[in-house]
Amino acid sequence: MRQAGMYSGILNGGMSGRTGPHLLPLARIKKIMKRSGEDVKMISGEAPIIFSKACELFIEELTQRSWKVTLQGKRRTLHKEDVASAVIATDVFDFLVNVVSESGANSEDTPVVMER
Amino acid sequence: MADEQDLLLPIANVGRIMKQILPPNAKVSKEAKETVQECVSEFVKFVTGEASDKCRKENRRTVTADDICWALSALGFDDHAEAIVRYLHKYREFERERLNQRVQNEVDSTRTKSGASDYKCIQAGKQTETPTPLLLFKVTDQNGSSSFTKLS
Numbered sequence: 634m635r636q637a638g639m640y641s642g643i644l645n646g647g648m649s650g651r652t653g654p655h656l657l658p659l660a661r662i663k664k665i666m667k668r669s670g671e672d673v674k675m676i677s678g679e680a681p682i683i684f685s686k687a688c689e690l691f692i693e694e695l696t697q698r699s700w701k702v703t704l705q706g707k708r709r710t711l712h713k714e715d716v717a718s719a720v721i722a723t724d725v726f727d728f729l730v731n732v733v734s735e736s737g738a739n740s741e742d743t744p745v746v747m748e749r
Numbered sequence: 750m751a752d753e754q755d756l757l758l759p760i761a762n763v764g765r766i767m768k769q770i771l772p773p774n775a776k777v778s779k780e781a782k783e784t785v786q787e788c789v790s791e792f793v794k795f796v797t798g799e800a801s802d803k804c805r806k807e808n809r810r811t812v813t814a815d816d817i818c819w820a821l822s823a824l825g826f827d828d829h830a831e832a833i834v835r836y837l838h839k840y841r842e843f844e845r846e847r848l849n850q851r852v853q854n855e856v857d858s859t860r861t862k863s864g865a866s867d868y869k870c871i872q873a874g875k876q877t878e879t880p881t882p883l884l885l886f887k888v889t890d891q892n893g894s895s896s897f898t899k900l901s
Contacts, residue, residue: 638841642803656762656811657759657762658758658759658762661756661758661759662793662859665758665790665793666793666797666812667793668756668794669793669795669797670794670797670801672802672804672805673797673801673812675797675810675811675812676813677812677813678827679837680812680813682814683814683817683833683840684793684796687796687817687829688758688789688793689766690790690828690829690832691788691792691826691829692763692767692770692785692789693766693769693770694768694829695788695807696770696771697770699781700770702773704775708876709774709775709776710768711771711776711777711778712778712780712781713778713779713780713781713783713784714864716785716788720788725824725826726788728795729788729792732784732788732791733784733788748875
């Protein structure tokens with residue numbers, strides 16, 4: 634009999650089932666990992682599982698920072714420009730600068746300065 | 750931009766995670782979700798690339814969960830790295846328990862199938878805090894007489 638344990642608790646409301654309570658599809662994550670470079674040939678079974686959690690945390694942080702920009706604009710709808718502003722204002726998101734520029738988001742003249 | 754180049758995680762899943770962290774009255778535009786989708790893919794590639802470099806330098810062929818944890822920390826995602834390391838330990842513990850339980854179940858089913866005289870209860874793995882189910886085992890002494898002993 635399968636017991637609900639610490640694992641389910643950590644994943645916070647993900648679907649429980651035989652495939653495992655993950656919020657993001659592991660096979661897709663694995664495909665993206667393989668696209669990161671020619672060197673990436675073998676990936677351990679645990680790696681996509683860990684990435685599932687890491688991506689969740691990443692999305693949460695990016696969303697929270699973007700939402701702050703939304704609120705400063707006194708709005709209730711999060712737009713892609715808010716995401717772009719959050720990326721520009723956060724050092725650790727430097728690698729995303731090209732991604733948000735390609736999306737066509739116009740960077741503001743005075744980017745919002747936020748502490749990391 | 751070929752679709753093949755930009756493999757993305759499903760927008761429904763991404764949107765759900767975003768909504769989780771936002772207040773109930775918040776709205777998210779479709780374009781914002783798409784942008785976050787692209788950012789997540791870039792994040793995966795970025796971290797994997799760093800982890801993969803480490804493996805190459807250490808002459809290892811397989812990128813492991815530990816490499817991912819290391820890369821997260823090396824790239825400045827310290828808070829995430831800590832949480833992920835804890836998550837990894839819990840996951841490994843969970844998998845160990847699950848494996849122990851499965852072995853135990855197999856032993857139990859073997860016992861019920863065989864009508865053999867001498868057998869012992871085998872406790873697989875280390876002792877865990879979860880209570881084990883009630884076990885019965887048959888003991889045969891030198892004279893050949895047997896009795897049932899309850900192991901609670």
